[in-house]
Amino acid sequence: MSQATNQSWGGRFSEPTDAFVARFTASVNFDQRLAPQDIQGSIAHATMLARVGVLTDDERDAIINGLNEIQGEIERGEFNWSVPLEDVHMNIEARLTEKIGITGKKLHTGRSRNDQVATDIRLFMRDEIDVIEVELKRLREGMIELADREAETIMPGFTHLQTAQPVTFGHHILAWQEMLARDHERLLDCRKRVNVMPLGAAALAGTTYPIDRHVAAELLGFDRPTENSLDAVSDRDFAIEFTSFASILLMHLSRMSEELVLWTSAQFNFIDLPDRFCTGSSIMPQKKNPDVPELVRGKTGRVYGHLMSLLTLMKSQPLAYNKDNQEDKEPLFDAVDTVRDCLKAFADMVPAIEPKKASMYEAARRGFSTATDLADYLVRKGVAFRDAHEIVGQSVAYGLKSEKDLSEMSLEELQQFSATIEQDVFEVLTLEGSVAARNHIGGTAPNQVRAAAQRAREALIALKAGA
Numbered sequence: 001m002s003q004a005t006n007q008s009w010g011g012r013f014s015e016p017t018d019a020f021v022a023r024f025t026a027s028v029n030f031d032q033r034l035a036p037q038d039i040q041g042s043i044a045h046a047t048m049l050a051r052v053g054v055l056t057d058d059e060r061d062a063i064i065n066g067l068n069e070i071q072g073e074i075e076r077g078e079f080n081w082s083v084p085l086e087d088v089h090m091n092i093e094a095r096l097t098e099k100i101g102i103t104g105k106k107l108h109t110g111r112s113r114n115d116q117v118a119t120d121i122r123l124f125m126r127d128e129i130d131v132i133e134v135e136l137k138r139l140r141e142g143m144i145e146l147a148d149r150e151a152e153t154i155m156p157g158f159t160h161l162q163t164a165q166p167v168t169f170g171h172h173i174l175a176w177q178e179m180l181a182r183d184h185e186r187l188l189d190c191r192k193r194v195n196v197m198p199l200g201a202a203a204l205a206g207t208t209y210p211i212d213r214h215v216a217a218e219l220l221g222f223d224r225p226t227e228n229s230l231d232a233v234s235d236r237d238f239a240i241e242f243t244s245f246a247s248i249l250l251m252h253l254s255r256m257s258e259e260l261v262l263w264t265s266a267q268f269n270f271i272d273l274p275d276r277f278c279t280g281s282s283i284m285p286q287k288k289n290p291d292v293p294e295l296v297r298g299k300t301g302r303v304y305g306h307l308m309s310l311l312t313l314m315k316s317q318p319l320a321y322n323k324d325n326q327e328d329k330e331p332l333f334d335a336v337d338t339v340r341d342c343l344k345a346f347a348d349m350v351p352a353i354e355p356k357k358a359s360m361y362e363a364a365r366r367g368f369s370t371a372t373d374l375a376d377y378l379v380r381k382g383v384a385f386r387d388a389h390e391i392v393g394q395s396v397a398y399g400l401k402s403e404k405d406l407s408e409m410s411l412e413e414l415q416q417f418s419a420t421i422e423q424d425v426f427e428v429l430t431l432e433g434s435v436a437a438r439n440h441i442g443g444t445a446p447n448q449v450r451a452a453a454q455r456a457r458e459a460l461i462a463l464k465a466g467a
């Protein structure tokens with residue numbers, strides 16, 4: 001064998017790899033993160049090979065013991081990662097051979113790095129999806145409890161960021177929760193397609209050894225082996241699905257973040273975030289900045305970027321494996337880390353949100369938020385909606401001039417605009433009356449919010465039982 005070429009494939013080469021090319025093509029600096037999954041996959045592969053008689057039981061045991069020792073070395077930080085050995089797979093295999101001799105070289109029988117790496121990523125994604133799901137559930141639970149506690153707390157609801165109609169704070173938080181419920185479904189749906197085993201596809205066409213892919217799939221907890229070897233080693237659509245789930249989730253979190261940032265401002269003054277989620281300014285002593293939501297809002301961009309990277313990475317790739325695919329890992333790893341951290345930040349923070357009820361109430365009282373209620377009142381008294389709209393518009397114009405909310409006007413003042421208005425109008429002009437009147441499934445009435453919180457709780461429990 002020629003000197004200084006990679007031992008695993010150097011046989012046909014007549015000169016060593018250019019030093020820069022070796023560094024350029026190596027992935028070990030980032031794919032070493034897949035070591036636990038690589039070892040797990042190799043143990044299953046060796047177990048299966050012994051089961052079908054390709055390895056002896058002694059060979060299998062030597063391989064498994066060696067791999068377990070290597071796992072320990074890696075965990076203790078004693079493992080010496082080598083860039084000339086290219087990637088996590090060849091680093092581990094080389095160390096195995098160093099430890100147990102020629103038997104180590106038999107591990108790669110009937111497989112290729114192409115099916116090996118596809119298997120490793122899927123195992124990794126499955127593990128990470130499960131961790132992410134725990135945080136997502138914790139966040140949803142926190143929102144449901146906050147919403148239940150604040151089912152009667154009144155705040156202004158907005159459209160165009162202009163005061164529109166009063167809603168309850170609990171209703172607003174349950175709107176967030178609904179977004180996350182759909183994200184949760186998307187995550188679990190993605191997991192189904194992640195949890196399929198490429199191992200056995202070998203380089204691209206399958207292998208001539210009498211492998212039993214069902215055995216390996218079962219050992220690794222996969223639902224089934226992949227159907228087509230070419231597809232198995234080449235596609236990374238599951239990674240694209242994950243980053244698209246992640247992008248939509250972060251889009252949602254960025255909207256919540258934006259609202260938290262607005263709400264903590266002196267201008268809104270709707271909520272307080274405990275100091276532990278905020279930082280100060282090095283120059284302005286009075287500042288308390290909502291850094292956590294700001295940062296989540298900012299991190300959304302990098303996740304969108306990873307989705308674009310992966311889509312573009314796969315675009316127009318011919319079958320089967322191409323080296324391009326080595327570029328899937330860094331975007332995926334960063335997307336996983338970002339999603340997990342943002343969810344953790346939110347799950348910790350949401351239950352600690354302190355609504356400033358008086359201030360929210362006051363904001364809802366200003367801004368004619370019960371104008372629609374007045375129009376609906378007139379309609380109930382027989383006025384056509386368009387006419388009612390006009391009457392209320394005039395009342396609002398008067399209120400702007402006289403600096404009075406509708407509920408602050410006297411009956412005589414209101415009757416200037418319509419003789420149909422009577423004393424009972426004040427029941428609908430109160431904020432409490434306004435929210436209580438939206439009393440149907442999906443509405444903002446406090447009893448509806450409590451019922452919705454209860455349904456959300458049950459849906460979450462059912463999801464846990466089903467998963």
Ligand code: ARG
Pocket residue numbers: 027031087113114117323325326327
């Ligand atoms: N490091 C490679 C990757 O991440 C492993 C597969 C390499 N296969 C090959 N034939 N070069 O995709």
